[in-house]
Amino acid sequence: MGPMGSTEPMDLDERKAAILRAVVEEYVETAEPVGSQRVAGSRKLGVSSATVRNDMTVLEREGYITQPYTSAGRIPTDLGYRYFVDHFTSEGALRIAQRRAVAEFFESAHRALEDLLHETSQLLSRVTDHTAMVVGPQPEVAQVRGVQLVTLHPGVVLAVAVLSNGAVEKYTLELPDVLDEAQVGAAASALEGLWNGCAFNELCEPPPSGDDAIDRLARAVRGAFGELVAERPMEMLYVGGTSRIVAEHESFATAESATHLLELLEHQVVVVSLVRNLLDQGVNVSIGSENEIEELRDCAIVLAPYRVEGEFAGTVGVLGPTRMDYRRTIGAVAAVSQQLGRLLTRVD
Amino acid sequence: MGPMGSTEPMDLDERKAAILRAVVEEYVETAEPVGSQRVAGSRKLGVSSATVRNDMTVLEREGYITQPYTSAGRIPTDLGYRYFVDHFTSEGALRIAQRRAVAEFFESAHRALEDLLHETSQLLSRVTDHTAMVVGPQPEVAQVRGVQLVTLHPGVVLAVAVLSNGAVEKYTLELPDVLDEAQVGAAASALEGLWNGCAFNELCEPPPSGDDAIDRLARAVRGAFGELVAERPMEMLYVGGTSRIVAEHESFATAESATHLLELLEHQVVVVSLVRNLLDQGVNVSIGSENEIEELRDCAIVLAPYRVEGEFAGTVGVLGPTRMDYRRTIGAVAAVSQQLGRLLTRVD
DNA sequence: CGTTGGCACTCGGTAGAATCGAGTGCTAAC
DNA sequence: GTTAGCACTCGATTCTACCGAGTGCCAACG
Numbered sequence: 001m002g003p004m005g006s007t008e009p010m011d012l013d014e015r016k017a018a019i020l021r022a023v024v025e026e027y028v029e030t031a032e033p034v035g036s037q038r039v040a041g042s043r044k045l046g047v048s049s050a051t052v053r054n055d056m057t058v059l060e061r062e063g064y065i066t067q068p069y070t071s072a073g074r075i076p077t078d079l080g081y082r083y084f085v086d087h088f089t090s091e092g093a094l095r096i097a098q099r100r101a102v103a104e105f106f107e108s109a110h111r112a113l114e115d116l117l118h119e120t121s122q123l124l125s126r127v128t129d130h131t132a133m134v135v136g137p138q139p140e141v142a143q144v145r146g147v148q149l150v151t152l153h154p155g156v157v158l159a160v161a162v163l164s165n166g167a168v169e170k171y172t173l174e175l176p177d178v179l180d181e182a183q184v185g186a187a188a189s190a191l192e193g194l195w196n197g198c199a200f201n202e203l204c205e206p207p208p209s210g211d212d213a214i215d216r217l218a219r220a221v222r223g224a225f226g227e228l229v230a231e232r233p234m235e236m237l238y239v240g241g242t243s244r245i246v247a248e249h250e251s252f253a254t255a256e257s258a259t260h261l262l263e264l265l266e267h268q269v270v271v272v273s274l275v276r277n278l279l280d281q282g283v284n285v286s287i288g289s290e291n292e293i294e295e296l297r298d299c300a301i302v303l304a305p306y307r308v309e310g311e312f313a314g315t316v317g318v319l320g321p322t323r324m325d326y327r328r329t330i331g332a333v334a335a336v337s338q339q340l341g342r343l344l345t346r347v348d
Numbered sequence: 349m350g351p352m353g354s355t356e357p358m359d360l361d362e363r364k365a366a367i368l369r370a371v372v373e374e375y376v377e378t379a380e381p382v383g384s385q386r387v388a389g390s391r392k393l394g395v396s397s398a399t400v401r402n403d404m405t406v407l408e409r410e411g412y413i414t415q416p417y418t419s420a421g422r423i424p425t426d427l428g429y430r431y432f433v434d435h436f437t438s439e440g441a442l443r444i445a446q447r448r449a450v451a452e453f454f455e456s457a458h459r460a461l462e463d464l465l466h467e468t469s470q471l472l473s474r475v476t477d478h479t480a481m482v483v484g485p486q487p488e489v490a491q492v493r494g495v496q497l498v499t500l501h502p503g504v505v506l507a508v509a510v511l512s513n514g515a516v517e518k519y520t521l522e523l524p525d526v527l528d529e530a531q532v533g534a535a536a537s538a539l540e541g542l543w544n545g546c547a548f549n550e551l552c553e554p555p556p557s558g559d560d561a562i563d564r565l566a567r568a569v570r571g572a573f574g575e576l577v578a579e580r581p582m583e584m585l586y587v588g589g590t591s592r593i594v595a596e597h598e599s600f601a602t603a604e605s606a607t608h609l610l611e612l613l614e615h616q617v618v619v620v621s622l623v624r625n626l627l628d629q630g631v632n633v634s635i636g637s638e639n640e641i642e643e644l645r646d647c648a649i650v651l652a653p654y655r656v657e658g659e660f661a662g663t664v665g666v667l668g669p670t671r672m673d674y675r676r677t678i679g680a681v682a683a684v685s686q687q688l689g690r691l692l693t694r695v696d
Numbered sequence: 697c698g699t700t701g702g703c704a705c706t707c708g709g710t711a712g713a714a715t716c717g718a719g720t721g722c723t724a725a726c
Numbered sequence: 727g728t729t730a731g732c733a734c735t736c737g738a739t740t741c742t743a744c745c746g747a748g749t750g751c752c753a754a755c756g
Contacts, residue, residue, distance in 0.1 A: 035748050050700050053749070071706045071749040112518055122614070150494040150510045158514050162498045166506050168516050170460055228460075243610030246594045249603055255594060262591030266470070383719050398729050401720070419720040419735045 012064075016055050017087065018045050020064055023056075024076045024084045028325055033073030078288035078322060081300070085285050085326050094331035098127045102332070106339040113166050118238045120316065120340055125241025127332045130248070130320035131265070134340075135275055136236040137165055137313045142200055147192040149184045149221070157184060159221045163200055171224035177213040187214045191221060201229045235314060237268040248321050260295040261319075275315050279303060285330065288322045298322055302329050304337035308344045316340060360412075364403050365435065366393050368412055371404075372424045372432045376673050381421030426636035426670060429648070433633050433674050442679040446475045450680070454687040461514050466586045468664065468688055473589025475680045478596070478668035479613070482688075483623055484584040485513055485661045490548055495540040497532045497569070505532060507569045511548055519572035525561040535562045539569060549577045583662060585616040596669050608643040609667075623663050627651060633678065636670045646670055650677050652685035656692045664688060 012020065022043045026034040036056060040049040056074055059065050064080035067073070076084070094102075105123045109116055117134045124132035142163035150158045155178050161169045179187075186209075195203055203225055206218035242262060249258045265271060274293065278286055278301065286301045296319075303317035316337045318329055360368065370391045374382040384404060388397040404422055407413050412428035415421070424432070442450075453471045457464055465482045472480035490511035498506045503526050509517045527535075534557075543551055551573055554566035590610060597606045613619060622641065626634055626649065634649045644667075651665035664685045666677055 033748085037748075048700055049748095050702095051698080054699085057750080067749085069707065071747085072708075073748065112520070145500065145506075146496050146498040146508070148494050148496050148508070148510060152493065152512060152514060158493075158510060160494070160496070160508065160510055160516055162496060162506060162508055162518075164500060166500060166518070166520050168508055168518050170510075170514070170516050172460070172514050241614070242590060243607045243614065246597075246603060246610060247607045249594075255597055255603070259591045259595045262594060266589070266591065381719085385719075396729050397719095398731095399727085402728085405721080415720085417736065419718085420737075421719065 015045060016059055019052055019055050020059055020080055020083060021088050023065055023074055024080060027075050028323055031323065033068055033075050035073040078290060081287045081322055089327045089330050093327045094335060098332060101127055102335050102339060106343050109343060120336065121238040121240030124316060124318065124332065124336050125244060128318050128329050129244060130318045130324065130329065131242055131244045132240045133271065133317045133319060134238040135272055135315040138235040142167060144195045144198050144200055147188055147195060149188040151184055154178045157217065159224055161200065161225060169200065169225065169228055171228060173220050173224055175217060175220065177216060179213055179217060183211065183214050187217045191218055235272055237272050239265050257298060264295050275303060275317060279305060279315060300324055302333050304333045306337040306341035308341055313344065363393060364407055367400055367403050368407055368428055368431060369436050371413055371422055372428060375423050376671055379671065381416055381423050383421040426638060429635045429670055437675045437678050441675045442683060446680060449475055450683050450687060454691050457691060468684065469586040469588030472664060472666065472680065472684045473592060476666050476677050477592060478666045478672065478677065479590055479592045480588045481619065481665045481667060482586040483620055483663040486583045490515060492543045492546050492548055495536055495543060497536040499532055502526045505565065507572055509548065509573060517548065517573065517576055519576060521568050521572055523565060523568065525564060527561055527565060531562050535565045539566055583620055585620050587613050605646060612643050623651060623665060627653060627663060648672055650681050652681045654685040654689035656689055661689065661692065
């Protein structure tokens with residue numbers, strides 16, 4: 001019915017862009033459909049509300065904004081948010097208080113990697129007022145730096161592998177044989193010698209040593225570590241500020257959608273692969289229907305990878321309603337990812 | 349106005365008890381205030397609704413039930429739930445499907461302790477339809493069974509302690525000195541010899557060895573482990589099924605209360621000490637206003653400790669609305685705690 | 697031709713009135 | 727002590743009227 005398609009990346013003239021920007025910013029702030037008067041009035045574009053109305057009809061026809069019902073104000077569509085993100089968020093804005101919170105956190109941060117990432121997710125959540133996600137470095141790339149076997153009880157041995165990235169993998173083994181300290185120690189040093197420097201996900205088969213019990217133990221250890229790699233191939237995910245999801249529930253359709261989101265976040269595997277997919281496509285912000293997952297239809301995801309020693313290591317990100325302050329969020333995510341990378345490069 | 353107080357543990361006559369029971373069970377099922385007709389009708393106590401009404405007035409005066417507004421049906425008070433729990437839940441009821449789910453889970457369960465506890469919380473949440481909590485064994489009681497030091501980079505050493513309960517503690521140290529492998533190894537075996545068998549929370553000071561760098565390292569390791577104990581004195585908490593909280597939100601007053609609950613659950617320390625306090629007082633079920641924490645005013649907590657080798661080890665529990673099926677929940681929590689203890693006794 | 701003021705129209709949101717019905721308390725009869 | 731009958735209460739639901747922000751359209755203007 002209208003003129004031709006609305007999917008090409010048509011550039012808006014300056015005034016329409018300004019109007020779209022005003023609609024987005026106003027709607028993000030007030031959560032109410034914004035009308036032509038408010039745009040014309042409180043913004044410094046010197047035109048009347050009638051003119052704004054005319055442009056708005058065009059913007060609506062192009063798919064950037066929509067009305068929740070006939071003759072109400074306009075709210076941005078996902079496409080509208082997309083335009084906003086692509087054109088008006090180049091310089092990340094971050095309030096001083098928040099910038100300081102981030103700086104302070106990384107000043108004093110210190111601890112085991114897991115704790116650090118966990119607390120980083122809480123920080124990011126606090127700073128953005130949204131749910132935050134932190135994906136840790138993938139454990140597979142790490143190399144073995146130490147192997148230790150400890151007899152917990154007779155017939156029960158704990159196998160521990162220390163990795164080059166500071167992670168520790170462990171597995172409790174139940175053995176058919178009861179080994180003495182010397183045998184366990186022999187197995188441990190054999191394995192350590194064999195695997196030191198190897199990638200944890202590609203441990204080679206231990207050669208026969210002559211002692212059957214030791215060999216069984218060694219093979220059991222390799223099997224256990226292999227199982228760990230197989231069962232937990234994914235990077236660790238840390239989620240902070242889940243309570244924000246229900247606090248933002250006003251922005252979502254129903255209370256059910258909040259439930260579904262929480263459920264989604266409990267499935268680490270899904271989230272991690274989602275994040276990875278997005279990032280692989282070079283996407284940093286994914287808005288509403290751009291997400292393939294049904295539950296995320298009203299959500300936006302903002303991601304930023306962090307680098308350790310120049311290498312891609314992991315991702316920090318935020319999950320919130322499409323109606324979010326993108327500038328602030330993008331700024332915060334960028335700042336945290338950068339600082340986290342810096343800290344890990346220093347310590348790691 | 350009425351007769352004397354209602355706080356003494358007055359026992360109800362048989363019919364009143366049956367009526368109270370009916371009110372609780374009906375209300376838990378339908379979420380609607382239950383009237384005298386429904387109680388008289390669908391239950392097998394052969395009396396008319398008028399008689400039920402009379403007894404209900406007494407039950408209300410005694411504080412077991414209340415009406416949300418004048419001349420509506422009755423709903424249980426916290427005291428009413430308490431009576432129900434104390435008198436009608438002796439034999440834990442658990443549906444076959446759920447009993448089987450628990451059995452299956454513990455049949456095939458196997459993995460690192462952390463993963464096991466985490467998945468146990470998810471299992472318990474699935475089985476009960478409520479949010480589940482699992483408190484792990486407290487790490488302090490564990491003894492050191494192995495110490496390892498690994499040089500990750502020059503000047504950066506990872507200290508690892510393997511404990512008798514299968515836990516592994518680690519800390520990344522940045523050192524002023526750059527030590528070679530021999531020195532690090534010497535320090536490690538010195539510490540291992542010194543600390544083997546000691547409680548992790550009471551590591552003694554390493555004696556001087558003659559090599560200043562090694563001594564600095566040893567002292568740094570002790571400091572780091574001490575810091576770990578100090579900063580993470582609590583047992584680990586695993587929470588599963590947080591999404592249930594908002595799904596149950598209908599049972600709670602406002603959406604805000606759900607937010608507050610989620611926030612509460614993010615503070616491990618608070619939850620762990622709450623659980624510990626309750627259990628110290630021998631409480632297994634805490635209902636509504638019995639909880640001291642404001643956010644839990646509409647919640648009930650069902651707990652069961654689990655034992656490893658006969659010793660108290662940790663706790664599993666459930667957090668849900670006061671309006672929950674206590675029999676089913678108590679049964680499930682009991683079953684899971686028992687099985688978990690059994691599994692850990694076997695493996696650990 | 698783009699811009700503007702004017703104007704009839706739309707439609708969600710709110711307030712008030714009417715109605716419904718489950719459930720109660722009370723009383724009198726059994 | 728139990729029960730049937732009855733007047734009454736009060737949340738929930740429905741309906742109506744009304745308000746007002748906001749639109750689309752048109753005619754006038756520079």
